Amino acid sequence: MSVEKKDLDWGNLSFSYQPTDYSYVSEWRDGAWDEGGLTTDHSITLSECAGIFHYCQEVFEGLKAYTTEDGSIVAFRPDLNAERMHDSAARLEMPPFPKERFIEAVREVVAANAAWVPPYGSGASLYVRPFMIGSGEVIGVAPAPSYHFHILVTPVGPYFKGGLKPIKLKIASYDRAAPHGTGNIKAGLNYAMSLKPTMDAHRTGFAENLYLDSESRTFVEETGGANVLFVTADGTLVVPQSHTDSILPSITRRSLVQVARDLGITVDERPVEWAEVKSGAFVECGLCGTAAVISPVGEIHEGDAVVSFPGGHDEMGPVMTRLRETLTGIQDGALEDKHGWVFKIA
Secondary structure (H helix, E strand, O other), X not given: OOOOOOOOOHHHOOOOOOOOOOEEEEEEEOOEXXXXXXXXXXXXXXXXXXXXXXXXXXXXXXXXXXXXXXXOEEEEOHHHHHHHHHHHHHHOOOOOOOHHHHHHHHHHHHHHOHHHXXXXXXXXXXXXXXXXXXXXXXXXXXXXXXXXXXXXXXEEOOOOOOOOOOEEEEEOOOXXXXXXXXXXXXXXXHHHOOHHHHHHHHHOOOOEEEEEOOOOOOEEEXXXXXXXXXXXXXXXXXXXOOOOOOOOOOHHHHHHHHHHHHOOOOEEEEOOEHHHHHOOOEEEEEEEXXXXXXXXXXEEEEOOEEEEOHHHOOOOOHHHHHXXXXXXXXXXXXXXXXXXXXXXXX
């Protein structure tokens, strides 16, 4: 697909919002979703009594569209985003947007904004943000009577300013999610409570917080916006799991686990105690998610104590590098997509 790209400095984009030509919108009322479609209006007008403002009925997703080496525009595993958003909506008593329509809506809005998809090799991508809100009026504690489903897209650069330079984390003094609560869904309410801890971390020189489980505060869970990965001295990839189902099921994490297995890397998915991390059991650490794929972690601080990861302290370690390069290679079309993850849009 040959499209004249927008005149942007693609290599120096920040991770911030920039309006594009089209968004997608659909509305649910009287028990059904309307046919939906593209819009050039990037604003939303709601009643002051809309459910989103009072009872936080909101769920969202995040995925990216890329230009591949052969010039195609693709997205990565949108079927899993559709599935996760379906589950998130059901947890908050919202009418799930049909999975097949979700995928088609992603295709439609990305294709309509093809000129905003960064060129191959720029290091940038088109961030795709589907979200759903309770739009109908509700004053008693109850689900809203109507809902909006939207998809906005915006071109973005790296999530962390340092790119692939290892970042520093601190152990959060706050909890991220209650045991058996909403930590395993992608709802705005989970992120609202992380804003103060995140800004506190930034004010003291850290990129993010690492949250421990809320029940015992002994197990590693995740950061405010990404899952965590560790690597042992023998090259095993260790993936923290939750006893209380309070870790978000990251699509990037699941993909990296499969990539690791394809590469012959041993994968150990299990609960990880913070004491084990403090003991020096791991030589590499990374955060994984749609926005950054993998961000290397050089240090984690708990008060005056510092846990350093020698295999990736000054630059991304060898295992994390291999995983990241393989996954991005699949996404970009440079490596074989043996699992059918890449979804062609144009």
